[in-house]
Amino acid sequence: MTPFAIAGVQMYVNALQPNIEGMLQRLDILMARFPWTQMVLFSELAPLGPLPRFALPFDNAHLHRFQEAAIKHNIWLIPGSMFEQTETGHIYNTSAVINPQGQVIQKYRKMFPFRPYESGVEAGTEFCIFDVPEVGRFGLSICYDIWFPETTRQLTAAGVEVLLHPVLTGTTDREAELAIARATAAQFQCYVVDVNGLGAGGNGRSCVIDPTATVLHQSAGQEDMFPLELDLAQVRRQRETGMKGLGQVLKSFRDRAVDFTVYDRTSGADAYLNHLGPLAIPQQGTKAGLSTLDLRDTTVSDEIIRGAPQPQFKGADQPVHAPAQTNTAAPLAGKTVTG
Numbered sequence: 063m064t065p066f067a068i069a070g071v072q073m074y075v076n077a078l079q080p081n082i083e084g085m086l087q088r089l090d091i092l093m094a095r096f097p098w099t100q101m102v103l104f105s106e107l108a109p110l111g112p113l114p115r116f117a118l119p120f121d122n123a124h125l126h127r128f129q130e131a132a133i134k135h136n137i138w139l140i141p142g143s144m145f146e147q148t149e150t151g152h153i154y155n156t157s158a159v160i161n162p163q164g165q166v167i168q169k170y171r172k173m174f175p176f177r178p179y180e181s182g183v184e185a186g187t188e189f190c191i192f193d194v195p196e197v198g199r200f201g202l203s204i205c206y207d208i209w210f211p212e213t214t215r216q217l218t219a220a221g222v223e224v225l226l227h228p229v230l231t232g233t234t235d236r237e238a239e240l241a242i243a244r245a246t247a248a249q250f251q252c253y254v255v256d257v258n259g260l261g262a263g264g265n266g267r268s269c270v271i272d273p274t275a276t277v278l279h280q281s282a283g284q285e286d287m288f289p290l291e292l293d294l295a296q297v298r299r300q301r302e303t304g305m306k307g308l309g310q311v312l313k314s315f316r317d318r319a320v321d322f323t324v325y326d327r328t329s330g331a332d333a334y335l336n337h338l339g340p341l342a343i344p345q346q347g348t349k350a351g352l353s354t355l356d357l358r359d360t361t362v363s364d365e366i367i368r369g370a371p372q373p374q375f376k377g378a379d380q381p382v383h384a385p386a387q388t389n390t391a392a393p394l395a396g397k398t399v400t401g
Contacts, residue, residue: 064298066197068101068224068255069289070270072281075230075263077111082124085109085141086131088287093135096289101138101194105259105268106205106230107155108142112262114182117145117153120169125158133164138194142228142259143172143204145183152184157202157228159192168192172204173213178343180206189213191220198223198294205229208242211249212325218250218312223297225250229258232265240269240280248275251301251311253292260285273300 071088075081085104093099109124110116118124124144132139139160146156155172171186190202201222207213208227217225225246231239236258247254254271258264260283268281270290279288304310323331339350 064197064294065291066101066194066224066294067096067099067289067291068103068270069096069099069287070255070257070268070281071102071104072258072260072266072268072286072288073105073108073263074261074285075105075108075111075259077113077262080110080124082109082127086127089131089135089139092287092289093137095287098291099137099289101140102135103140103226103228103255103257104142105257105263106143106228107145108228108259108263109144112230114145114153117147119148120146120156120158125166128158129160129164129166132160132162136162138162140202140226140228142257146171153182154184154186155180155204156186157190157204159190159202168202170202170204172207174206174210176206178341189216189220191217191222198297200224200226202226202228205231208239208246211246214246214250214252215315218252222252223294224253224255224292227254227256229256229268230264231258232263236265236267240267243269244271244275244277247271247273248305249311251305252297253294273297274305 069092071085071092073081073084073088085108089102092102109128110118122144125141128139128141140157141160143155143157146154148154155175157170157172158166159168159170161167168190170190171184171188173186175183175185191199192201193199199221201214201217201220201224203213203217203225205228208225214225227243229239240256243254243256246252251273253273254269256270257268258266258281260266266281266283266286268286268288270278270288270292272278272292273296278290281288300306301310301312323329344350
């Protein structure tokens with residue numbers, strides 16, 4: 063058994079004034095009530111709210127106060143995220159990982175801002191992975207990142223056992239997001255600690271999910287502090303023997319027979335995506351998507367058919383097929399492709 067106690071704090075977030083004092087007060091209460099807690103996670107953008115106009119440099123006075131709080135309580139602390147403004151004027155949605163000595167050991171910039179709604183925010187490109195000595199490996203993912211399983215794939219392929227997931231979701235897709243959180247735990251055989259805010263910080267329903275996709279805790283729509291002791295040995299056991307003795311998902315992916323050409327942007331395998339409209343907020347009366355071309359009736363040239371990328375198979379008894387060049391300039395005329 064490898065126990066480690068993590069607490070989430072689901073709290074009301076104000077959009078127009080800092081929430082630092084409220085966060086520190088709740089942290090004091092949490093540690094007074096549950097002194098065995100070893101790590102605390104707040105929701106996305108909890109410190110300063112969801113408005114980019116309050117962006118600050120990464121190294122700021124608020125961060126220093128959180129560093130002092132980590133030392134005071136001898137905990138690992140992830141105080142949600144804040145909008146970070148760089149020297150070049152770019153804005154990122156950035157989280158910090160603070161160790162019990164008050165050191166910022168990692169920072170993470172959200173890879174998938176919630177576009178088109180989260181406009182003006184740049185996308186990060188570096189993953190956040192860190193080790194808690196004698197416990198295990200942790201990874202950080204912010205809100206919309208989890209909708210792209212490639213992000214969690216990268217983290218778990220590097221050995222991440224607990225996915226820390228600060229969230230700001232106050233919209234009708236929260237139900238779908240909770241389903242994704244459960245699916246993520248099962249697909250990648252990891253814990254998912256998903257912390258949402260309230261008010262301007264979200265509609266709550268934070269949750270903790272174990273590697274069998276079992277919901278260990280789910281908050282409702284009010285403030286909540288939820289410390290839970292996780293057993294990272296369960297992750298290791300299930301990755302070896304399968305979820306409930308069944309699917310060994312990570313090993314199956316490791317031993318896969320196919321590479322996915324859709325991830326090669328030069329392959330042409332994602333050509334359909336170029337037929338979709340721009341990434342923009344829908345307007346009243348929009349007709350977008352109502353006259354979508356039925357690809358079964360699409361006429362394409364012989365060159366495009368011959369150039370369609372083939373999956374690359376790996377295996378001792380299987381040939382390797384390299385994708386052919388796709389002539390994207392060819393006119394849509396010639397043979398008809400049917401389903």
